[in-house]
Amino acid sequence: MxxxxxxxxxxxxxxxxxxxxxxxxxxxxxxxxxxxxxxxxxxxxxxxxxxxxxxxxxxxxxxxxxxxxxxxxxxxxxxxxxxxxxxxxxxxxxxxxxxxxxxxxxxxxxxxxxxxxxxxxxxxVGMLVVHPSLPVKSVREFIALAKARPGEVIYGSAGNGSFVHLTMALFASMTGTRMIHVPYKGGGPSGIAIVAGETQAMIATIGSLFPHIKANRVRPLGVTSDTRTEQFPDVPAIAETVPGYEFTAxxxxxxxxxxxxxxxxxxxxxxxxxxxxxxxxxxxxxxxxxxxxxxxxxxxxxxxxxxxxxxxxxxxxxxxxx
The missing domain is CATH 3.40.190.150 (Bordetella uptake gene, domain 1)
Structure with a gap:
């Protein structure tokens, strides 16, 4: 048994x-x-x-x-x-x-x-872009301008706490710059705002910015991945100027x-x-x-x-x- x-x-x-x-x-x-x-x-x-x-x-x-x-x-x-x-x-x-x-x-x-x-x-992957009226053509130049004009550069986002907001907040923290954040109700309105010149800078996903980049309505400065992307091999990674910066969704x-x-x-x-x-x-x-x-x-x-x-x-x- x-x-x-x-x-x-x-x-x-x-x-x-x-x-x-x-x-x-x-x-x-x-x-x-x-x-x-x-x-x-x-x-x-x-x-x-x-x-x-x-x-x-x-x-x-x-x-x-x-x-x-x-x-x-x-x-x-x-x-x-x-x-x-x-x-x-x-x-x-x-x-x-x-x-x-x-x-x-x-x-x-x-x-x-x-x-x-x-x-x-x-x-x-996100991309840092600026309105063509801003006299900068690189991440380094953008940082220098933002430091020279504290509280004057305005960046838009898709909303409070959005990917766009947080990527820029991290960028500002790591570069010692102070910029003004303007939250919009979604990625569409914030994209329209930078094209219209209401804002001077933003970081958004490459997909949402793609039409504006191709039409030269915004100027790309850097990508948020730790290396360059296949789609835009000539656009440097922000990390090339700001070591350790990486923010991808x-x-x-x-x-x-x-x-x-x-x-x-x-x-x-x-x-x-x-x-x-x-x-x-x-x-x-x-x-x-x-x-x-x-x-x-x-x-x-x-x-x-x-x-x-x-x-x-x-x-x-x-x-x-x-």
Whole structure:
């Protein structure tokens, strides 16, 4: 009878392992809801649709896009945090995810504990541009002018606490310059403002600035990545003048905490294949986005470091969202 008891105990240990393995082999067995926490048309939406159309083809199940925009992505994130951790509700979110805890007094979820980062999907690089009337043609000259005219150079942003605001706040802090921040209601209005000469400078994603750069309506000075970009190889990295400066945005995939590792690994492996496909690379590149893959472990480290980085930058900027 002793051996029967031992066999029963062994079976109890093995059964959960078998069920997890079977889960990975059969996932997904029904449509998956992909909550994109921003409205249609933005970079998160573009990336999500490109990637998950391919995922539907490769895995043979539909990945259904559900845009849940509002409150800097916190509305959609709350839905995902409260969803069953079974792999059938997943989230596309940007680096805003780790900025929000420092911008809002209180969130209905814990940014790091209530989600698992599956992988990054794409990277967005920012670019420092100035209005052509500003007599500077390099990052070094811009810094010198801003120091010579403290509190006179005006830069616009897509809103208080936005990527545009925080990248400029970090730049000002690292260069010892003092500029005036004017928040607009979105990236579109802030782009129009610098073209019209209402503001003199801004850092925004290359994609949002692309038409203005090509039409010579703004003058590019430097990119926010630590190296130059393929799209603009003649535009230096800001880090070439300001050592250590780097501020890029990413779009990533998340699942609720508690989602089985087998499902996380399946999603990660399939997305790795998708991001390597030439047509996906081409579509993302046309949107001035760089495909960006990470393992779950690498992404977890990036989330932690970016969480700490945003804490410092938000404090420097004084940004707050009520």
């Amino acid at each position: 002793k051996w029967l008891s031992h066999f029963a105990m062994s079976a109890l240990v093995v059964l959960p392992l078998l069920s997890v393995g079977a889960l990975a082999q059969t996932y997904p067995s029904k449509p998956v809801r992909v909550i994109i926490v921003f409205p249609p048309g933005g970079s998160n939406d573009v990336v999500g649709r490109i990637v998950f159309q391919k995922m539907s083809e490769s895995l043979g199940e539909q990945f259904l896009i559900d845009n849940r925009g509002g409150a800097a992505g916190t509305i959609g994130a709350d839905v995902v945090a409260k969803s069953a951790p079974d792999g059938y509700t997943i989230m596309v979110q940007s680096a805003t995810h780790v900025a929000n805890p420092h911008l809002y007094k209180k969130l209905p979820y814990d940014t790091l504990k209530d989600f698992i980062g599956v992988t990054t999907l794409a990277r967005q 990413w779009v990533g995939l998340f699942v609720p905490a508690g989602t089985p590792k087998a499902i996380v690994d399946t999603l990660n492996a399939e997305i790795k294949k998708v991001l390597a496909q030439p047509d996906v690379v081409q579509k993302l590149t046309l949107q001035t986005l760089d495909p960006m893959y990470m393992t779950p472990e690498q992404f977890a480290q990036r989330l932690r470091s970016d969480y700490d980085k945003y804490a410092k930058v938000v404090k420097i900027s004084g940004a707050r969202i009520d």
